[in-house]
Amino acid sequence: MAFTLATWNINSVRLRAPLVLRLLEEEAPDVLCLQECKSPVEKMPLEGFAALGYRHVVARGQRGYNGVAILSKTPIEEVAAHDYASLGHARHIAGRLENGVVVHNFYVPAGGDKPDREVNEKFGQKLDYLAAMRDAFHAERPERSILVGDLNVAPREDDVWSHKQLLRVVSHTPVEVNHFTDAQEAGGWVDVTRQDIPSGRLYSWWSYRSPDWQAADKGRRLDHVWASADIASAAHGSRVLRDVRGWEQPSDHVPVFASFDL
DNA sequence: ATGGTTGATCGTCAA
Numbered sequence: 001m002a003f004t005l006a007t008w009n010i011n012s013v014r015l016r017a018p019l020v021l022r023l024l025e026e027e028a029p030d031v032l033c034l035q036e037c038k039s040p041v042e043k044m045p046l047e048g049f050a051a052l053g054y055r056h057v058v059a060r061g062q063r064g065y066n067g068v069a070i071l072s073k074t075p076i077e078e079v080a081a082h083d084y085a086s087l088g089h090a091r092h093i094a095g096r097l098e099n100g101v102v103v104h105n106f107y108v109p110a111g112g113d114k115p116d117r118e119v120n121e122k123f124g125q126k127l128d129y130l131a132a133m134r135d136a137f138h139a140e141r142p143e144r145s146i147l148v149g150d151l152n153v154a155p156r157e158d159d160v161w162s163h164k165q166l167l168r169v170v171s172h173t174p175v176e177v178n179h180f181t182d183a184q185e186a187g188g189w190v191d192v193t194r195q196d197i198p199s200g201r202l203y204s205w206w207s208y209r210s211p212d213w214q215a216a217d218k219g220r221r222l223d224h225v226w227a228s229a230d231i232a233s234a235a236h237g238s239r240v241l242r243d244v245r246g247w248e249q250p251s252d253h254v255p256v257f258a259s260f261d262l
Numbered sequence: 263a264t265g266g267t268t269g270a271t272c273g274t275c276a277a
Contacts, residue, residue: 011277012269036277038270064270065277110277122276152277208267208277252268252277 001099002261003030004237007148007223009107009205009253013037013069017045019247023255024052027241030073031097032255035107035150037067044069060090068093068105068149076103084132087125099262101231102142106133106149115173123170126152130179137187146260147189147226150253153180156194158201159221171220189226192258196238204240205253213245225258234260 006029010016013034024032032054037044041061049057049071058078059069066089070076076095079102084092091107109126117124130153155177157163166172184191193202203219210218227235237259244254 015269036269065275112276208269210266249268 004259005029005031006255006257007033008255009035009150009251011036011251013044014039016251017048021048032071033105033148034069037061037069038064039067058093058095060093062090066090066107068107070095070103070105074098085125085128100144102145104147106151108152110152111170115170127179130183134183134186142187142228143230145228150222151224152222154220154222155180161218188229190229190232192225192227192235193238202240204256206245208252223253223256225256231262234262
């Protein structure tokens, strides 16, 4: 069974429900993972998604911040919803599809402005969160699993518009990249997007604060699709839907897609 | 070094 999966930081699922519906109609992924829903689950506009065939949902929400959801055309069974680093935030949900594949959907803390945990508590929380992910994957190495989400780290030099200018900017600092890589390696996760698109600049986020995002193109690749090593060879066809950044009243993130022959 | 924009919520925090 082949299926296509997408991940998208929607930055308010209620405000941008029309954009979610447009993506589902135009691209029809089998599974869509959303982050930053900024809504309790009971206030997410799930009826509209169900009307398009996405009748199966696992989600965690909270008022105003965070919030993750997995929409699926086929049944999905919730298998976990971890509060890594005990932040009390709705940042993770995991479900198992009928083919046995477990989908982890993450929204890693952004980490605030200053990349120093001594003066910025949020940066410390981000590092702690990534360390907790590492520990969890070390304790139980994932198999037949896919991990997606807004991981809020752009690990490679060609994942940012200027490696040199971002070395001290949160999302691309060496300490974050090290924590990110440790979590990835602890799980034996393969970066599916870079397996399919091995070289060249690739971004999934452009700041609202940067005018003329398209021409300036000061983007970062913060949104990721990983697969456990046992199924990584089944992945193909990764795409980053850059044009979605130009939709009306857009999210600052765009969807990232991958397909799997399993 | 600073400010730039957006969203939730309703003065301010988070991103």
